[in-house]
Amino acid sequence: MAESTPIELPVIDISNPHDFAVGKAMLDAAAKYGFLYVNSKGTDFTAEDVDHGFGLSKKFFASPAVEKENCRIEPNNRGWSGMHIETLDPEHQRTGDFKEAMNFGDFKDGKAQQPLPPSLQPHESEIKDFAGLCNKTCTRILTLLALGLEITPDFFTTRHDPSTGPTGSILRYLFYPSLQRESTKSYSHDRDVRAGAHSDYGSITLLFQRPGQPGLEIFTPERTWAPVPIIPGNGLTKDGEEYPFPPILVNIGDLLSYWTDGLLKSTVHRVVFPLAEQQGDDARDRYTLVYFCHPVDSTELVPVPGEVVKLHRETSEGIGQGVVGFGGGAGSLEKGKRPLTAHEHLMSRLEATYGFKKDE
Ligand SMILES: O=C(O)CCC(=O)C(=O)O
Numbered sequence: 343m344a345e346s347t348p349i350e351l352p353v354i355d356i357s358n359p360h361d362f363a364v365g366k367a368m369l370d371a372a373a374k375y376g377f378l379y380v381n382s383k384g385t386d387f388t389a390e391d392v393d394h395g396f397g398l399s400k401k402f403f404a405s406p407a408v409e410k411e412n413c414r415i416e417p418n419n420r421g422w423s424g425m426h427i428e429t430l431d432p433e434h435q436r437t438g439d440f441k442e443a444m445n446f447g448d449f450k451d452g453k454a455q456q457p458l459p460p461s462l463q464p465h466e467s468e469i470k471d472f473a474g475l476c477n478k479t480c481t482r483i484l485t486l487l488a489l490g491l492e493i494t495p496d497f498f499t500t501r502h503d504p505s506t507g508p509t510g511s512i513l514r515y516l517f518y519p520s521l522q523r524e525s526t527k528s529y530s531h532d533r534d535v536r537a538g539a540h541s542d543y544g545s546i547t548l549l550f551q552r553p554g555q556p557g558l559e560i561f562t563p564e565r566t567w568a569p570v571p572i573i574p575g576n577g578l579t580k581d582g583e584e585y586p587f588p589p590i591l592v593n594i595g596d597l598l599s600y601w602t603d604g605l606l607k608s609t610v611h612r613v614v615f616p617l618a619e620q621q622g623d624d625a626r627d628r629y630t631l632v633y634f635c636h637p638v639d640s641t642e643l644v645p646v647p648g649e650v651v652k653l654h655r656e657t658s659e660g661i662g663q664g665v666v667g668f669g670g671g672a673g674s675l676e677k678g679k680r681p682l683t684a685h686e687h688l689m690s691r692l693e694a695t696y697g698f699k700k701d702e
């Protein structure tokens with residue numbers, strides 16, 4: 343079986359979040375693929391920040407299971423989920439995802455609002471700082487998307503400001519053990535996957551990856567699975583320089599797709615064991631850091647204003663056909679019904695994935 347052709351996505355420089363042309367380029371990519379890279383130079387991160395984040399994640403996943411057990415994931419989506427606990431594509435998966443994850447919710451006055459395991463307790467402020475940098479980078483991206491949509495530049499950022507109220511934003515450490523680990527013994531190539539096909543729930547997602555640890559694939563408009571390279575193109579920036587760390591992969595989530603009536607695409611993706619890994623020549627653990635950015639819980643998802651979304655709404659046939667993010671589009675709300683809040687939108691998605699309702 344041949345590995346399919348990798349997808350080519352644009353790499354966008356977000357160092358100036360007020361550049362209209364960059365906003366348009368970002369909107370184009372978000373509307374066409376739902377995925378794009380941002381150049382790691384011109385974000386709010388240094389290579390050291392990112393290395394340090396991965397270091398903490400490794401330390402956590404290597405810690406004893408009994409310590410992680412005390413931080414088990416809760417219905418608020420915070421905490422640790424062990425191997426096979428999450429099943430992102432329950433219709434097609436026989437076994438849960440071949441991964442472990444640790445989710446951190448909002449920090450308040452510098453403190454995590456959830457139990458932290460002993461391996462991470464001494465690092466609370468570093469984790470908070472990393473989440474803060476993620477939020478800052480998302481502010482740049484959301485400003486550029488607003489420019490592209492020709493609405494007030496702070497339309498999204500004022501609604502994603504965690505200092506104004508609780509949000510559903512999550513920083514997530516992920517660990518996908520290689521096929522040489524004991525915990526992947528039961529893996530069967532025909533039936534199993536590292537993370538099942540899914541779309542993300544929030545506004546935008548940032549994904550940090552490590553060189554040499556591939557696995558992400560996206561479902562293309564041609565209805566094929568395409569691997570996403572960790573470092574795109576020839577591995578260098580447009581100016582022929584090396585990236586300080588692999589470009590951050592950004593994707594649009596269901597909520598932002600819903601909010602823009604499907605103009606921005608929430609693209610289905612999954613994580614697999616790459617062919618080389620399956621053939622046993624190149625066993626690699628994969629670690630990723632993910633930031634799911636969500637609006638403040640109380641945000642009402644009234645349709646995003648402006649001519650760009652309006653024109654899309656008038657010309658698109660997608661509304662109500664399951665391609666505009668979960669639950670139709672904000673613009674197709676029946677008369678007399680109140681808009682969903684960001685919190686309600688998230689809860690409906692989480693219930694569909696974890697089935698928390700069933701256990702209540
Ligand atoms: O780890 C990855 O590569 C992707 C993770 C992901 O898609 C998710 O957690 O939603």
Ligand SMILES: [Fe+2]
Binds near residue numbers: 541542611
């Ligand atoms: Fe995802």
